[in-house]
Amino acid sequence: MDDTTRMMRAQGGRVIGDAGFARCMQALGPWLPDGPDAVPVAIAVSGGADSLALALLTRRWRRAVVGLVVDHGLRAESADEAARTVRCLAEMDIPARLLRLRGLLRGPRMAERARRLRYQALCHACRELGCLDLLLGHHGDDQAETVMMRQRASSGPDGLAAMAQAVAGTDVRFVRPLLGVCKADLYATLRHAGIDWVEDPSNTDLRTERARARHALSTDAQLRRVCLQTAQQAGGRRMARDAQDAQWLAAHARFDAGGWVGLPRMLPPERVLSALVRTVSGHEYPPSPGGVAALCAVPRAATLGGACLLAHGGEWLLAREEAAMQGHVRARAGICWDGRFVLHVDGVADGAVPALSDLYVGAAGAVATWWPRERGRPPFPARVLRTLPALHRGGRVVAVPHMGVFAPGMEQGWRFAFAPPCPATMLARFTPSGQIHHPV
Template sequence: MEAAEPVGQQGFDAIMTELGPWPGQGIPVAVAVSGGADSMALAILARRWRADVIALVVDHGLRAESRTEAEQTVARLSMLGIQARLLTLEGLERGSRMAERARRMRYQALFAACRDLGALDLLVAHHAGDQAETVMMRGRASSGQDGLAGMALALPVTDVRLVRPLLAFTKSALYATVRAAGVTWVEDPSNANLRTERARARQVLRQDAVLGGSLFAQARQAGQARMAQDRDAALWLAQHARFHPGGWVVLPAGLAPPRILSALIGVVGGRDYPPRRDAVAGLVHAPRAATLAGVVIVPWRDGQWLLAREEAAMAPCVSAGAGAVWDRRFVLRARHVPKDMYIGAAGPVARWWPAGQGRSGWPACVLRTLPALWHDGRVMAVPHMGLCMHDGIADAFFVNQPSHPAFSGALFGRRTALPVGAGQ
């Protein structure tokens, strides 16, 4: 690895100022710390920038040494004057897509800890090399211009903002930062496992610094374009789309521009990845009833269209409890839920709609997909329709909270030039 100067505190502080505003004293800023050099450098810089930072250390349990390494990391952070909390992942099993599942569980644990602490922001240590690797992998996957924007500097995620203040700095600069601070770190051997796509991309970029710089610059340019497109998309949605809290969307006669329609299908279907671009383009060219990526597209009144969840693709029932998530979209809010209740799709309307009460006006294909509280094989409540047949859950309701919004408002570029010494 090439020699580099440590990250300058003044340059880091300038980035944090641009990524503000930040909460006042008493509301901490959380830092995700794996124990590696990158995240330890971030913790050091963040602690110098602000006193009330709290490090979150996740023990993923995938290696025998992980617990010891996590505890060592907490001890090292304590010596730096940084308060740390150790989080343990439970239920992570080996098998297919393990890295993806581990990543999802890790972020779920980090976000939950932020909510518990009252932290509004979570800092993560992705750097310029990570950005170049991401753009390379997305380019190979033909992910389109949005994907080539790489990782955002700041990304609102539900009720926490994910912030990546180190994207302008090289890994060698971060190593130099921890060495200058006299801090040791953990080296995860899985980072060098060439069976993973990211490790292979890292190997290529290690041998071609010019390519890494080119990919980083490409990400900045694509990011600026993506922010402009997102602003236009948000304006189009405000003018033309109607969102129902039950999880469906009403669109005008021409559906929506392809990029917007793709994003909406992802939100309604509760999926992380967009549908095939050619399939979306075909629908926009010739609007018609269709099923795509867990979403049904059906004609509605006055030439309008409904985007609704595909009933056959919905998640199975889950146990009911305050905060329970069903179908990756709906969160149950309630002071108390009686035992043995569960959450599932409302199902055939005739089985739960009160006799003699006029219908809502919405088609059965969307009413069947509403989240409902069940007990002993019977629907007890469909809160979105104001129906409740059990006194113990009269206050229960569901919040439509997909894993990501149609357009996140992510920040992909800074307003000023990169700081002196930033890695490319």
């Protein structure tokens, strides 16, 4: 056991009560109905003290829950630890699903790659189970560490807001009920319940930035309080800005299911345009701030961050950049193409290959090869229509579902849902209304 963990265990902490947790969860609602046959709330459980305490408290608060345990496969003992976590959840009367990551190799940016694959696996499991909410075990110490690291990196005001208590993803809401408590309280809660946990050795590897921040904060309570106050204040300001952004988008932007956005001649504020570029391109990271600022100052046709801006009918269209799109991939129900479009096939479960297995998913391409002439002129510029997702067979386009185009004999049960990884607005809650308060 490392010195930081010994110190946190020795601090004792306070047991988190069921009533306080229930009030916190109520403030973070709404929630689906509970009961033995209800849609469960998912909990990401690593086997550490934070996620196990969250699982314990959630099971006491609600009957319909499911634990999702991810085995990264990076350490020889990870499979045994994951299996142990599943057994621990079973002892709590929590059904669990074990998710094994494939293809994660050690190397540059490993933590970032592991995080991306982990969240992809968790979200996929939530979709299969029908879960609308995924609970995460991040706590107050994690929040303080995040603020410290972002201060060192000279992050802007949004970065200093750190982690939100609740944020809506494309089809799953991420909820962090424990941001109002410290890790010592989680240790105390598990000890009181007689539950042991796994300590991940990477959490104390001082070669990582987060471990160094954790070590610094464990010996400086005042610095921890300052970091948490910074997050709370920056979070409140971020929520206010997000509300303004949402109002602007509701009043001026027109989102098309094909993945592009109509904008007025006067482009939106830089912050809004940057978010829209991420949404349209499907990129996880924002475009160059300098490029966004230059485009807002002098609106013009341009490409930026995997998206392109072009004039059309007295307005601007922000669409996907053709040259940056993904190539052809074999059609499979539930597959995500170009990081933005999910293929759905009526009557076929996600992951299964449809009956017409010789189909591929790719960009629609040259409009003249698939647009029916009897329909007259297409309603949008060819440059935009070429970026639509389409089904291909033998090198020919046989379906462009967004335009209602299907080759003779093609089933019309094929459709693409626009599901970018980054929404145009965060819809996040940073306020402390959902924090857990201990009784005095």
